[in-house]
Amino acid sequence: QKEVEQDPGPLSVPEGAIVSLNCTYSNSAFQYFMWYRQYSRKGPELLMYTYSSGNKEDGRFTAQVDKSSKYISLFIRDSQPSDSATYLCAMSRNTDKLIFGTGTRLQVFP
């Protein structure tokens, strides 16, 4: 079993839709939870990070962590075609090493 599971998609939604991206994990020692956006043939860009449980909001993006269920989510409101990318979740214990999900490819069509 992989430490971090993420549905690869692709997920295709119309412009303006609310997008829900999710990851599950097996290691209860993870404390830091990140979401990265990666455009084709580019390096990942940090979108949001959360420490421990709870919600965090930044503009159209909301990150949620449920440690009891070992489940994290990223919500994108009012999705735009420019949001089309691969979204990677990543997690870490109290070290620098990040464990990534496989990424979910999102397509937002006009």
Add this chain to the structure above:
Amino acid sequence: GAVVSQHPSRVICKSGTSVKIECRSLDFQATTMFWYRQFPKQSLMLMATSNEGSKATYEQGVEKDKFLINHASLTLSTLTVTSAHPEDSSFYICSAGGGIKLFNEQFFGPGTRLTVL
């Protein structure tokens, strides 16, 4: 935000040659740099972690003699793929962390696509 650059962005080489990839943190000092490898439609896999001035720590299954990492300064790390073979063709991405806000934040370079013929 923190900026990390990589050079070259794309390289094509013949089998048996060595290729060096540079990773630079442009506007901050990176105490730790990381090297990842990404195959198509797969996740980033950590290859090694390097701290400035010390030997890199390699992940299990990564050949240290094949993937030479040097982290000579707080702004530069290099990955050399020695005697490259077609199976080494991949997208190599570095990231830099440490000394910026929270140590667990890593900032990624744009990646280097290596094609070995």
